Amino acid sequence: MRHKCLQKEISTGAxxxxxxxxxxxxxxxxxxxxxxxxxxxxxxxxxxxxxxxxVSVYQAIWRAAREGARVALASTCAxxxxxxxxxxxxxxxNAALTAASLDTSSAVIxxxxxxxxxxxxxxxxxxxxxxxxxYPVQLNIPFTxxxxxxxxxxxxxxxxxEF
Numbered sequence: 244m245r246h247k248c249l250q251k252e253i254s255t256g257a258x259x260x261x262x263x264x265x266x267x268x269x270x271x272x273x274x275x276x277x278x279x280x281x282x283x284x285x286x287x288x289x290x291x292x293x294x295x296x297x298v299s300v301y302q303a304i305w306r307a308a309r310e311g312a313r314v315a316l317a318s319t320c321a322x323x324x325x326x327x328x329x330x331x332x333x334x335x336x337n338a339a340l341t342a343a344s345l346d347t348s349s350a351v352i353x354x355x356x357x358x359x360x361x362x363x364x365x366x367x368x369x370x371x372x373x374x375x376x377x378y379p380v381q382l383n384i385p386f387t388x389x390x391x392x393x394x395x396x397x398x399x400x401x402x403x404x405e406f
Contacts, residue, residue: 290384297380301396303343304350304376308400311336311374315354316404329354336376351377357403371403 315332332354337347357371377397384390 286385286387290387293382293384297382297394297396300343300345300378300380301398303340303345304378304396305398305400307336307339307343307350308374308376308398309402310339311352311354311376312372312400312402315372315374316370316402332372332374336374340376340378345378349379351375353377357401371401373399373401375399 311332314335315328317328317331333352336350336352340347340350353373353375355373355375357373375397377395379393379395381391381393382389
């Protein structure tokens with residue numbers, strides 16, 4: 244009799260239903276959890292890379308706008324006074340964008356002279372310039388609705404020259 248009990252205990256585990264055995268088996272759960280979390284991790288990583296690229300482009304267009312404003316207000320001669328040099332400013336912006344490996348044909352550059360304020364005191368006068376650089380950046384973030392979305396970055400720099 245003892246032999247039958249031992250045989251029954253051994254055979255019970257062998258004839259258990261397949262689903263019950265799989266439900267009680269913990270092998271492979273880590274792999275399944277990793278497979279479920281992996282797309283989210285990849286999306287976050289790629290999103291961080293593309294947002295870092297957008298910040299890099301924004302800093303580059305800000306430097307280009309600042310350089311253009313500085314060049315626009317730089318005097319070309321001692322007797323020129325408050326003349327602004329828009330051509331040189333445009334060239335400086337394009338050179339800064341090229342140095343940052345950005346496509347100058349995609350950039351929109353606007354250079355405006357800020358008029359003198361007639362309310363300034365007689366001994367204080369300021370000439371100003373405003374440089375606006377707009378550049379499109381395409382984001383490629385998989386698994387999101389923002390995949391292949393183009394955002395437009397704009398940087399405005401205003402400088403004045405006192406004389």
